[in-house]
Amino acid sequence: MRPAQRRTALPAALVALALTVTACGGDDSSGSDEPHGVAKSKAAAPETWPLTGLEAKGSTDEDHPALVVKMDNTEASSPQQGLGSADMVVEELVEGGITRLAAFYYSQIPGVVGPVRSMRASDIGIVSPIDGTIVTSGGAGVTINRIKGADIPFVTEGSAGFRRDDTRIAPYNLFADLGAVAKATEDGKDSRPEDYLPWGSDSDFKGGKPATSLTADFGGSHSTEWSYQGGHYVNTNSFAPADDQFSADSVLVLRVDIGDAGYLDPAGNHVPETKFVGDGDALLFHDGKVEEGTWHKDELTSPVTLSTSGGSMKVPAGHTFIELVPIDSKGGAITYAK
Structure with missing residues (x-):
């Protein structure tokens, strides 16, 4: 069973609305297999989506985890x-x-x-x-x-x-x-x-330095390349077809330490383990610019918090691609250009 303490209740107003609709629905002619008089539970949608921060419109029939x-x-x-x-x-x-x-x-x-x-x-x-x-x-x-x-x-x-x-x-x-x-x-x-990131709006983004291209180098045989085009970041070396690529409103780069998972893969390679806890440098790319800051996680189960020298850093609501790039001493690198 998933730990309930990491899930939050939907707003009371939305739950009440769902109950009112159920109570006033009248005859059910939908062909449901439920016994007569037993209404199928239908979860109301949250006000915003936890993985994008975008407004949630309507309701959802599928009450599933992420x-x-x-x-x-x-x-x-x-x-x-x-x-x-x-x-x-x-x-x-x-x-x-x-x-x-x-x-x-x-x-x-x-x-x-x-x-x-x-x-x-x-x-x-x-x-x-x-x-x-x-x-x-x-x-x-x-x-x-x-x-x-x-x-x-x-x-x-x-x-x-x-x-x-x-x-x-x-x-x-x-x-x-x-x-x-x-x-x-x-x-x-x-x-x-819970919200995965500290969501905000475009007005919260404080990036000023131009950054219309960036490369996340993972220190081995792979780098991920991004180009800011038409208001979104495009992964120019993606393995997805053009009509099914992830369209990123923001790219969030978090510099992480890398440890050893303690075993070898079938080819004899050491399996690395990303240490996604503690803190490190953060770079938020949005609207063709970059904002510099730091990230922090108290525990593996904790959400990410972001901050700058001037206060908190918020990610504009939208679709975000997170790059967990190894720190320099582990061979990782991040470069970007105007």
Whole structure:
């Protein structure tokens, strides 16, 4: 069971409205399979979405946790599927100097996404602040034990919605129908995750230095390149097709320390672990500019707080791509230009 203390109740006014609508609905001619006189619970939407800070309009029929899909991020994954529907994406270092994506879905649930890959211990600090459920191909035994020890639910092959694409080569052929996954993870709670980031508006953004291009170098065989085009940041070396890429309103770079997860992958590489706790430098790219500050997390389960020398840093509401770039001493680097 997910720890309830990390979920917050929906506004009372919205809950009351939902109850009023249910009470005044009259005859139900929807063809529901529910017994006569038993109304199906329908969770009211939150006022804002926790993974984007954007206004939530209407209501949602699917009362599911935030789903975090572990997605491959190598050329073998091309074309990635469903990335453009994510609320937020986090990029993390894995073994061999490559990266993997944690794609977050909550405000909208697409169909098929993937390729779905395995978990890492780094995911504890990434997923637990919003009490999410990981959609994954599995993980090493030590990783699974740590994920379970952190009380993070996960679903994997053999669960509802998972399938193999025979036109692709394993292990890059596992995909998940998130509609089926979301249905299977409904919990009947009128609640929402905590805000993942300190959301604000464009007026809160204090960036002044021009930054229309940036490169996040993970210190191995992969760098992620961004270009500010048409009001959004475009990942110019994405493995997603042009019509299904993640359109970032902001790119948030957090410099992190990297440790050793304590085991080797099948190729004999040491598996790194992102230390997503404590504090470090932060760079917020928005509207073709950059704001410098610091990030802080008291515990792995804590939300991220951001600050500058002048006070708090807020991320303008929208779709954000978070780059967990290793600190310089671990080989990582961030460069940007006008």
